[in-house]
Amino acid sequence: MYDYLIVGSGLFGCVFAHEMAARGKQCLVLERRAQVGGNVACEEKDGIYLHTYGAHIFHTSFEDVWAYVNQFVSFNGYVNSPVANYQGHLYNLPFNMNTFRELWDIVTPAEAQAIIAEQRGAITGEPQNLEEQAISLVGRDIYEKLIKGYTEKQWGRSCTELPAFIIKRLPVRYTFDNNYFNDKYQGIPEQGYNSLIAALLDDAQLSGGIEVRTQVDYNKERAAFDGQAAKVVYTGPVDEYFDYKLGQLEYRGLRFETQRFEVANHQGVAVMNYTAREVPFTRTIEHKHFMRGREDVFAAPVTYVTREYPHDWQPGEEAYYPVNNERNQGLYAQYKALADKETNVIFGGRLAEYKYYDMDDVIKSALQCAAREQAAQD
Known part of the structure; x- marks a missing residue:
């Protein structure tokens, strides 16, 4: 017993x-x-x-x-410092001054704040869907390049069909800080x-x-x-x-495809998000970059990269996101x-x-x- x-x-x-x-x-x-x-x-x-x-x-x-x-x-x-790949252009995540410099060729927080404030103003009243919610938080440029396609792939629906409450907040940093998490x-x-x-x-x-x-x-x-x-x-x-x-x-499912490369370093970062809608996967994970401090692992001429493909979950499959x-x-x-x-x-x-x-x-x-x-x- x-x-x-x-x-x-x-x-x-x-x-x-x-x-x-x-x-x-x-x-x-x-x-x-x-x-x-x-x-x-x-x-x-x-x-x-x-x-x-x-x-x-x-x-x-x-x-x-x-x-x-x-x-x-x-x-x-x-330290998690992912990179977003939008049609071959790379942007640091989370949204911070490195991101804004690449988007708009600016260098000061004041410039970034002014652009985002102007674009946020396009949404008046209560946002009716996720698209309007995202634009009201960060403006259209960030939404179009770094949120829209990724989110639509993740949930399998247009952002205009997704409820606004899915995104409650989008962190924006007016500092040059690529640390994704705020935790201690x-x-x-x-x-x-x-x-x-x-x-x-x-x-x-x-x-x-x-x-x-x-x-x-x-x-x-x-x-x-x-x-x-x-x-x-x-x-x-x-x-x-x-x-x-x-x-x-209901859940969203994930499918993984892992490929072995006979090189020491394939993408230069552990997590790369692919934010364009036409790319079928949401992100790629190069696992060896998670092993901070292991110079022997980094030096070895082999690496593994996993692509993540969201899909409609079916009963009997692994359930990931409610x-x-x-x-x-x-x-x-x-x-x-x-x-x-x-x-x-x-x-x-x-x-x-x-x-x-x-x-x-x-x-x-x-x-x-x-x-x-x-x-x-x-």
């Missing part, structure tokens, strides 16, 4: 399992894939850690979360994310235990696990848990009401809560969940 049966070995499931095992509990972790780690799982090729399910750059301003993850692994201090801490585990997952699931120094089983589909084999644990922690799709009885929630429109939010609210009625089941993580989580947010959520569990038992 286990104290917790944890469905899914992503960050939420692994952090929760570690915390409860540290409190003396017995945990069974089930993973549908052959490899643990959820979407942070990596694959090593030629000494390069490939981000199998898309780029994952850890960043946070939570002191407690940063201290927590550094118990398990060392981070390399990688950022980086990537020096030995890849697999090392973090392995450390979280290592129960050798814990008073409780963690057993892991891979290639187990809990929703298909649920009857075999009934009664094996006092409580279930479910991190999979919430609609799948209820056998889609209210209908299916489609946060009125229909899906209403449907999720109904599933949430069903979930709240379940006894001895905790729903946590991006799929179970149908929301986009940054990695630090999901770790904090799992830590808080574990603390509530412990408090209820004290």
